[in-house]
Amino acid sequence: MGRLEGEEAPLGMTAAPAAAATAEDGGGGRSRSSRAAAAAARISPWLLGAALAALPLIGPGPNLIRLLFVTLVWVTASVAWNLLGGFGGQVSFGFAVFYGLGAYAAAVALNAGLDPVSSCLLAAGVATVASLAIGLPTFRLKGPYFAIATIGVSEAVRVVMTNVSATGGASGYRVMERGAFHQLQHFYSALGLAAGAVAISVLVRRSRLGLALVAVREDEDAAADLGVNPLRAKLLAHAIAAALTGAAGGLHARYAAYVNPQGEFAFAISVAILLMPIIGGVGTIWGPVIGACIYGLVHDEIIAAFPQLHLLIYGSLLIVIVLFEPAGIVGLLRRLVRAGDRRGRQGGRGGQEGQDGRGRAHAAAAP
Amino acid sequence: MPPPLLRVERLTKTFAGLAALQDVSFELERGGIYGLIGPNGAGKTTLLAILAGALRPTAGRVVFEERDLTGMPAFAAVRHGIVRTHQVPRPFRTLSVLDNVEVGIRFGRGKAAAEEAGPAAGSAAMRILERVGLTHHARAVAGTLSVGDQKRLELARAIAARPSLLLCDEVCSGLTAPETESVLRLLREIRQAGTTILYVEHDLKAIMAVCDRVIVMDHGQKLAEGTPAEVQRDPAVVEAYIGGEVGKGDPAGTAGAAGAGGAAGTGEA
Secondary structure, X not given: OHHHHHHHOOHHHHHOOOOOOOOOOOOOOXXXXXXXXXXXXXXXXXXXXXXXXXXXXXXXXXXXHHXXXXXXXXXXXXXXXXXXXXXXOOOOOOHHHHHHHHHHHHHHXXXXXXXXXXXXXXXXXXXXXXXXXXXHHHOOOOHHXXXXXXXXXXXXXXXXXXXXXXXXXXXXXXXXXXXXXXHHHHHHHHHHHHHHHHHHHHHHHHOHHHHHHHHHHHOHHHHHOXXXXXXXXXXXXHHHHHHHHHHHHHHHHHHHOEEOHHHHOOHHHHHHHHHHHHHHOOOOOOHHHHHHHHHHHHHHHHHHHOOOOHHHHHHHHHHHHHHHOOXXXXXXXXXXXXXXXXXXXXXXXXXXXXXXXXHHHHHOOOO | OOOOOEEEEEEEEEEOOEEEEEEEEEEEOOOOEEEEEOOOOOOHHHHHHHHXXXXXXXXXXXXXXXXXXXXXXXXXXXXXXXXXXOOOOOOOXXXXXXXXXXXXXXXXXXXXXXXXXXXXXXXXXXXXXXXXXXXXXXXXXXXXXXXXXHHHHHHHHHHHOOOOEEEEEOOOOOOXXXXXXXXXXXXXHHHHOOOEEEEEOOOHHHHHHHOOEEEEEEOOEEEEEEOHHHHXXXXXXXXXXXXXXXXXXXXXXXXXXXXXXXXXXXXHO
16 A cells, blocks of 8 residues: 555656656656756756847847758757657658648748738648648558658659749749848747747647557557547647648748749658657657757758768668667667666666666657 | 347458358347357457457447447447457557556546546546556556556556446456456456456356356357356357367366356455
8 A cells, every 4th residue: 555655646747648757767766867857858948948039139140040040940840740750650751741832822922912920820721731631541551651652742742833833833933022131030930930839749748639649659559449539630740740840831931032842842851850850859849859950050061061972971860860779869868867877876776777678668758 | 128238230241252250149238247259260359359340340230329330430439338458468568557548548438527637537547557456567668567467457448448348358368377367356346337348268267257148159150159057068069169178177177267256256245
């Protein structure tokens, strides 16, 4: 019975719907270093957000602002992809469709005289509708078959957009917005959208939908046998992810004032959107953010330094991560914290091995 | 006479021309534990899969609580009160044991109540773990449980969805004798709480110890139906299936199991 009372404590925690942090550490109390790491993890997002919001005050050059703007657009798309791909386990190679449709929708809306906010909402709406149209047939497929189908759909959309003359076909489409160009306005809208994406990701993870997605990822049939409607969960996650990605594409189109099929619908966009969460840690809250920051900040440098080789570099990186640390950078950090714990407790207690295995198994699921 | 809980009418399922089920009909009354036995390939698991909505029958009807549920998808069958467990446990491996149960609570038939209760849903999950004896593993990651505990978790998740008909697929296979005994006790408790159970099992001792009635299948057809004692005396059953086993060692074995079951029963009372 004493055992049972001991278990009461975590109840409040696990009662939080998806109970993300439930099995964080298997059993046993948390050590000082892991508590410190948890505290740091809790504070750092706020610090980062505040720092970014305050950054323009110290007057960085337009180049840095541009780089940060692009990175924030990537953060949004990366966090969005993770909703479906990370929580739900549905690996899509087709997110360029939502990014591109959002970009085009916003471009057309802006040229028609719509204000930026409405244009962005329209971009999100168009991408959402597309996500349902694509999701209904492709979610009948599972695993790699689904992934391949999304490649097909995304290529088809690119070819179609290349041939739509209303938006300039292959030569692209220019956005003519009246009024002066305020770079900081763009920056803050991207910051707001990225923060919103992270907030949505947290909410989804804690919600009933989040629990359904993780259950579907682990075993779709078993989830259905407990009352989860897998198609509904996937379509919902797909729709939310598409809306965010479409809005991100819309923001970028407005900033660049130009969209073209080879750019917005490129397969490389789809790959980038999938690569970022994998680098950072799929199925976690902060992994996709970290991955997108790294990708956004180094992408231009890598292309400049290795114009022919950059795809090879990304490909090799992907293989290394999947082989050695499937939970990405977040998984690596967790492992380091645990290693620190062990060193701190050394001598006193044994039997940490099983706990380590548990923690690692869970690393794929918890934020 | 109240209408039966479940009426299976002339259920047939063919796979590429091969009949896995042929014209199977039976009825389940509320509140019993029904055994479903038969040799490998008799169609037991196929029947279970159809009842749970995982497979669509080629012909025939499944009428549950006076409603035609034939061909209904699995998640919808759950909402009507039919929940299954799996022969080979299928936990959500990276989720904690408690969260596994949580899925059943929040998506099963009690989901409306669970949403109203909010955080209290967590303690509901804990109470279910208590019933199956898994509280000490509540926070463990499900993939790390032993097979015996994974089988218990299968049951815990299933009852969390509040079934009125629980389909159990070999919940005792691969368990030690004491583990089997505790699972059988659990099945009796679940029945006592008002859930009807259809129990597929290879272990005849377990079936005979716990079931009120037994349905025997062979080659996709229903061979016999009756109380455990009647079924064991049925010449067709003895000849077609149990023949060797019952003829030789089983009467003694059954008596032993029944004795143990009786002892467990008085222990509870």
